[in-house]
Amino acid sequence: MINRRSFLKTIPVTALLIPQPLHKFYAKHLSTTEDDAFWENIAQAYNVDRSIINLNNGGVSPQPVAVQNRFVELNTEANKGPSYYMWRIMDKGREPLRARLANLAGCATDEIAIQRNTTEALGNVVMGINLQPGDEVVLSNMDYPNMLQAWKQRAQREGIKLVFADLKLPSTDTDYLTNAYTRLFTSKTKVVHLTHMINWCGQLMPVAQIAAQANKFGIEVILDAAHTFAHIPFSLSETGCHYAGTSLHKWLGAPFGTGFLYVAKDKIKNLWPLLPSNEPQSNDIRKFEVLGTRSFAAEQGINAAIDFNESIGMVRKSERLYFLKNYWCSKVIGLPRIKINTPLHSKFSGAIAHVEIEGYTAATLEAALFQQFKIHTSPIGWAYLDGVRITPNVYTRLSELDVLVEAIKTLAKK
């Protein structure tokens, strides 16, 4: 008989790359403790400082040692003669890398431009999309500040109108989350900007449902996938979004300063690159890669991160991440003075959760966790949230989450 573990091990990597409907993989696997030995091996593939418990992997993730070593090798190679090794030798790696990323993202190879982060990737979209004064863009109070700032600059400069969806989170109501956006669509709406997983609290949004409605009205859809690529299994082309950006130094564990931009084939021509190429209206995705001199070691190091992720398996990884969040949340949810601001349901969350303790602000809770328990978290005071964001990663040990649980319980008693 094939059990789940051996089944997952036998799935060829290529099978995991076939575009799948969103959330298809979220069976009710709440426990993967049977895989303890496997995950201990993964933990040992990192050289993180275990004298602190790093639970802010949402900001940026450490790279497995294999990725760091590859980066050093590539950097050493580049330094043998930078203009020769970078521009004549390592440059040849860009096309195969594009194909690998597209395969993982579930889109065509010529829809991926390699970038340095989400800010840069989505900067191309927000600043490059054609809009007239009076055109409306629907976005939300929960989007990432860099994106909000970009839109505000366009509004200030060009007179486009920003219309904000007022999201009350957490929510497991797909209709509510969808309507929060679609109810704002008017004949003037040209763009809807969506954050796939809200970075403040880990809420996973029903972006395919919102995009389906937008598509009915010819509204263009931008997806901020900073927190979902290599975290949640999904296929970009199946989201119905036209543009997306992500950072590979977050969930893929690639070298710092790596990301990509996705533009659906039929949208490339009309999107103006942020850093112009000599053919800014070309149909070639490479027009977004005129970045000037950058680290080819970081870019080519992405391959080692893909290898590492494939050695785990994307489905197994996402199940583990989801399990880690629910492992600690389920031990403190419902206790007096403790509030979890993230759904536990797999359709609406992954590894990230936000917790508040009555009597603490985001800053005092973050400080107490670090000073008393050496737990590093991200203080999040945003909109109505006032607590800390907890983000484990594949190298996080259950014993470390046990320390977190005890810390939360202790602080809630004081």
Ligand SMILES: Cc1ncc(COP(=O)(O)O)c(C=O)c1O
């Ligand atoms: C939702 C979201 N978008 C964009 C970004 C920006 O990512 P980067 O700093 O890699 O450009 C972040 C970073 O945390 C994020 O959480």
